[in-house]
Amino acid sequence: MNTYVPSSAEEKRLMLEALGMKDADELYADIPEKIKIKHLSLPEGISEQELSEKAEALCRKNKVYTAIFRGAGAYNHYIPAIVRSVISKEEFVTAYTPYQAEISQGILQSIFEYQTMICALTGLDVSNASVYDGASAAAESVAACRERKRSKALVSSLLNPMVISTVETYCKANGMTVELIPGKDGVTDTDALTSALDDTTACVLTAQVNFLGCIEDCRIASDAAHAAGAKYIMYINPIAAAILSSAGEYRADLACGEGQPLGMPLSFGGPYLGFMAARKELVRKLPGRIVGQTLDSDGNRAFVLTLQAREQHIRREKASSNICSNEALCALCAACYMSAMGKKGMRRAATVSLSNAHYLAKALDSLGFKRIYSSEFFNEFLTSCPVNSDELMKKLDCEGILGGLPTKDGILWCTTECNSREQIDRLLKICGEATK
Amino acid sequence: MKLIFEKSVKGRGLSLLKEPDVPEYALSEGLLRKEPLDLPEVSETDISRHYTSLAKQAHGINDGFYPLGSCTMKYNPKIDEQVASERAFTALHPLQPEESAQGALEVMYECSKSLCEITGMDDFTLQPAAGAHGEFTGLLLIRAYHESRGDLKRTKIIVPDSAHGTNPASAAMAGYTVVNIPSAPDGCVDLEKLRAVCSDDTAGLMLTNPNTVGIFDKNILEITEIVHSAGGLCYYDGANLNAVMGIVRPGDMGFDVVHLNLHKTFSTPHGGGGPGSGPVGCKSFLSSFLPGKTVVRNDDGSFAFSVPSDSIGSVRSFYGNFLVVLKAYCYILSLGASGIPDTAKNAVLNANYLKHLLEKNYDMAYGGICMHEFVMTLEKIKHESGVSALDIAKALLDKGMHPPTMYFPLIVHEALMIEPTETESKETLEQAAEAFTQIYEMAVKDPEYLRGAPYNTPIKRPDEAEAARNPVLRYIPEK
Incomplete structure (x- = not known):
């Protein structure tokens, strides 16, 4: 057993003695005897060495693929060594929310820098300090657009299904209605969108790079939303954002997305990072922590948590959101990643991911894996599967390759800069053999 | 301290990704970003030193006692x-x-x-x-x-x-x-x-x-x-x-x-x-x-x-x-089965011991045995010396300690909520109590001094009202 309690038995005895007690059980005099439990039905604690061995055994039951061609919401991008190094600094890892600004300037400044970079990426004015992940960021964005007479959200059916599901859960809870806008040729059907807009529409939410990997021209959705007096929310892929038109250029009111590609490992789904940015007029609608710049009593620049009158600890049931803990360390990770990559590195990651996908798509096409939609795409695309997809995936698996995601309409392939040409050719060889 | 953007020098950067080995694909112009992506241009040395200096201005669990009530800031096993x-x-x-x-x-x-x-x-x-x-x-x-x-x-x-x-x-x-x-x-x-x-x-x-x-x-x-x-x-x-x-x-x-x-x-x-x-x-x-x-x-x-x-x-x-x-x-x-209740007992023991040590100078909001945390009310000190819970919290910063949770719960006036957790030793609790005692004595002797605390932190008290009145939420370079 390892409880991390530093006090020795004698020290505990002395503390109890000071309290006039003999046994620590006396501390629980207020708890009714009949509900106290005798013993937890769990194994006894183990030593660190045993834990280490147990963890190794668990690791052996997980398969680490040598090549990953699957995305669908989690992307295997290259993570610079400096990022891992920075985010393991224990002052960052083990600190709490920076309530005490005087001893938390490091964390506050790191968030302020993160907010600045998210603004740069999205082309919008203000960013919060993070929310849980892309799906909850989308849900919070929709909630932020609600107005007294506008409680309907028009949501593209081509967003990641988990994002849609989360938006629906939040909206069902807060009384907003969600209307899904169908897709057409792999992108959101803007005619259907336009006809669904009315004076009860609070917002339109579409993805710039949708679940099928297709790139949507968001101008039409944005203009249509604004013409109807609604807000436009753009769900973005942060790597693609380095080369694609920004949310600001599309005059989006809010932008949000999954920040995991910005230096976070796949980690079986989390921790990830929900980023959110908005036009400055909407800053008081944003959920969660926001860091602002001010001066200290000596007149030096200082950073603090600000605009807290939006938040749960002040506003309680009238708060813009209930969020308290966020993903601060992941925000730090993203800021460090963007600093290390810089504009050039971000563009390189985006263009190589994109180019790999187009190289793969073209080659797959010649093997009979035909693209289902012809729209421009980023680093994911859906193809038909001329062979049994389960069998194909098993063949790839045997070679250490995680193939594309089988869906009901075909296979959703993904590449990043981590997929070398050699890897792609190996994948193609197996796919080619499978079709023979 | 300089922001990472203020350390940016045109032309600096890291070499992280390899050259593409497939033909580069060009998307249609209409989809592409026109506005520049303003990220800092910095070297790996710049980044490494930047975050090391930021880390020095952060307070983690290993930087000292962290009795932030309701937050259970216990040690994080390696x-x-x-x-x-x-x-x-x-x-x-x-x-x-x-x-x-x-x-x-x-x-x-x-x-x-x-x-x-x-x-x-x-x-x-x-x-x-x-x-x-x-x-x-x-x-x-x-x-x-x-x-x-x-x-x-x-x-x-x-x-x-x-x-x-x-x-x-x-x-x-x-x-x-x-x-x-x-x-x-x-x-x-x-x-x-x-x-x-x-x-x-x-x-x-x-x-x-x-x-x-x-x-x-x-x-x-x-x-x-x-x-x-x-x-x-x-x-x-x-x-x-x-x-x-x-x-x-x-x-x-x-x-x-x-x-x-x-x-x-x-x-x-x-x-x-x-x-x-x-x-x-x-x-x-x-x-x-x-x-x-x-x-x-x-x-x-x-x-x-x-x-x-x-x-x-x-x-x-x-x-x-x-x-x-x-x-x-x-x-x-x-x-395991025994360590879990043992942990709880030590958390409660530590809280009661620290409460016992502090009771000499500070009023508790509620009497009796506490559980893992307790709430002090500084109403009397505030009334007598004008020193608030905030002032005492700020003075603790100069003692290298993270202050307790302030002004919560809302039902207690001038509240400081203290949760030591089980991973602190008897000695740490006694040192914390000593720091509280010294601050109490200072409140009696020189309340003005406490109203100016902290003195030894990277910044002095920030102007939070100004931050909210004129929000500056991102870096905008001077033209």
Whole structure:
């Protein structure tokens, strides 16, 4: 057993003695005897060495693929060594929310820098300090657009299904209605969108790079939303954002997305990072922590948590959101990643991911894996599967390759800069053999 | 300190990615970004030194005593971090086949089972990413339950006025009207007031026990009975479970739903604000409503995902903050059946010992034995010397200590809420008490000095009013 309690038995005895007690059980005099439990039905604690061995055994039951061609919401991008190094600094890892600004300037400044970079990426004015992940960021964005007479959200059916599901859960809870806008040729059907807009529409939410990997021209959705007096929310892929038109250029009111590609490992789904940015007029609608710049009593620049009158600890049931803990360390990770990559590195990651996908798509096409939609795409695309997809995936698996995601309409392939040409050719060889 | 943008020099940068080895694809011009992407141009040395200097201006658990009440800032074991950094966990794609991630599924399954045993619940979801997220999720289970029975008039959630702000905020997000009830003079639930508000419109009650003033509400069985008799459900906010884990279980107190804060009770680090993890447990009659995917064990011993039949949907993507769950599981394995209650006892012992040491100079908001934390009221000091709870907190910064939680709970005036946790030694508690004593003496002798504190921190007191009045929320270079 390892409880991390530093006090020795004698020290505990002395503390109890000071309290006039003999046994620590006396501390629980207020708890009714009949509900106290005798013993937890769990194994006894183990030593660190045993834990280490147990963890190794668990690791052996997980398969680490040598090549990953699957995305669908989690992307295997290259993570610079400096990022891992920075985010393991224990002052960052083990600190709490920076309530005490005087001893938390490091964390506050790191968030302020993160907010600045998210603004740069999205082309919008203000960013919060993070929310849980892309799906909850989308849900919070929709909630932020609600107005007294506008409680309907028009949501593209081509967003990641988990994002849609989360938006629906939040909206069902807060009384907003969600209307899904169908897709057409792999992108959101803007005619259907336009006809669904009315004076009860609070917002339109579409993805710039949708679940099928297709790139949507968001101008039409944005203009249509604004013409109807609604807000436009753009769900973005942060790597693609380095080369694609920004949310600001599309005059989006809010932008949000999954920040995991910005230096976070796949980690079986989390921790990830929900980023959110908005036009400055909407800053008081944003959920969660926001860091602002001010001066200290000596007149030096200082950073603090600000605009807290939006938040749960002040506003309680009238708060813009209930969020308290966020993903601060992941925000730090993203800021460090963007600093290390810089504009050039971000563009390189985006263009190589994109180019790999187009190289793969073209080659797959010649093997009979035909693209289902012809729209421009980023680093994911859906193809038909001329062979049994389960069998194909098993063949790839045997070679250490995680193939594309089988869906009901075909296979959703993904590449990043981590997929070398050699890897792609190996994948193609197996796919080619499978079709023979 | 300079911002990273102010360290930017045109032309600097790292060489991180290799040259592309496939033909470069060009997207149509109309889709491309026109505005420049303004990121800093810095070297690896610049970045490394920048974050090292930022780290020096942060206060982590290893920088000193951190008795931040209600936040359970206990030591974060290194082995848990080490396990969670294994590539066999970090490199797992959330959508890779179940059979290729059996180790991860086993962690999720076993962790859920352990949490069930610790809380007296029947099932858990690991999807919620933080405590407040768990509250929201738990309330949606309550709502789904009432709706499934066609009981649509239950629109109210009862919350004591001593509750964390997240409780009423979560209730509002879940579509409920919040009914605040004042606490009794002893800081506990006022049974008469509770009875008075319980009716056929009560969806449920949210409660922490021990409560936010650090007292175990001994009427807990009556409280949950009153709510149940009215047809409502009882929600346990697990923020304070560290005091009683392995001693008494929310399920045995009469609660139907519970969330835990793995980043508090189960020792995972808080990352400067997150990531946390807020798993939600429930009694079996609510299990079919759980969000996302749960893990089941097949007859052959393998693990598989399962989607609850009447699920409320998803509250985020995938399966929650998996790596945080993994760290918490490691912690549970280390402590085991005896270590868990032993941890709770030491947390309570430490709190009572520190309270005992501080009582000489400081007034406690409530008498008697406390649980894992206690609340002081500095009203008298404020009245006599003009020194506020804020001033005392700021003076503690000069002593190298993270101050307690300030001005919470709202029912106590000039409150300082102290939670030492079990991972501090007797010696640390005595040193902290000594620091408090010195500050008390200073409050009597030279209150003006304390109003100027802190003196030895990287910055002096910041102007928060100005920050809110004229928000500057990102760096804008001077033209």
